[in-house]
Amino acid sequence: MGALASTYREQGRWKEAEKLEVDVMESRKIELGPDHLDTLTSMANLATTYSGQGRLEEAEMIQVQVMETFRTDRRRQRKLEVQVMETRKTKLGPDHPATLTSMASLASTLWNQNRWEEAEKLDAEVMEMRKTKLGPDHPDTLTSMADLACTWKCQGRHDAALALMETCAEAQRRILGPEHPSTLSSASSVEDWRN
Template identity: 55%
Template sequence: MANLASTYRNQGRWDDAEKLEVQVIETRKTKLGEDHPSTLTSMANLALTYMNQGRWDDAKKLNVQVMETSKTKLGEDHPDTLTSMHNLAFTLQLQARHEEAFALIEECFKLREQVLGEEHSDTQSSLNMLSNWRAECE
């Protein structure tokens, strides 16, 4: 179901993706628990769908929940937590909450650099986002 939802997302079939993603989340919550990494991944996927639908508040709410739960369950510097932090920063930027977004992506970049190393693709992704946002502010 999660794979089919991903296919729908890739095809831009946002409503179909959303319906399946909600089912996947509910099933994973029941079978695996609310704080299981697979459940959190499903929630992050739904947040991505919400972003593509222009539902910024829904996306932000889910991204915050994923990040906070990841911090508690996996640790503040776990790669999955850092991915959720990156996603939340992007969502905040789309909501024109630039100061919050900038502070969060800066923190994410620093943690990724420490944990993953300077050359890691995730670290570079956060650095690119940070650099682009800096350039927009100048």
């Protein structure tokens, strides 16, 4: 259900995505608990959908809740993410989409902790593996590209970051359309970074 919700979200089918994401989140709260990484991921996905619908206050409330939960025990989160990533590598393979998603999640956590060199290594690895496995124009590949560009920007690698984000924004415009939230976000970054 989560994968289908993600597909709906990528297509801008917000209402359909929202219904599935609420179901997934509630099921995970019951089955895994409110602080489980998968439950929090579901909440973050729902916040993204609310944001895409322009429901910014609701999105912010969920994001704050997720962020506060993550802050309470980042070490536990990172350990869980590493454990999930390693298990997925062993069981599914290093280039399986679920493994790559785990790697991207861990990179995001490292990024949020200002551990940009570690985040960069994972971001680059995920992007290259997604290019190979899914193709250079797949939405997940483009997300990885944007993530790596943001990491480079935080490292002060302005020119490289801008060039990669421009490439990403152009591909998103072509693949997802000019009004897709990911396209708009990348285009906004390009504009901000040029100034």
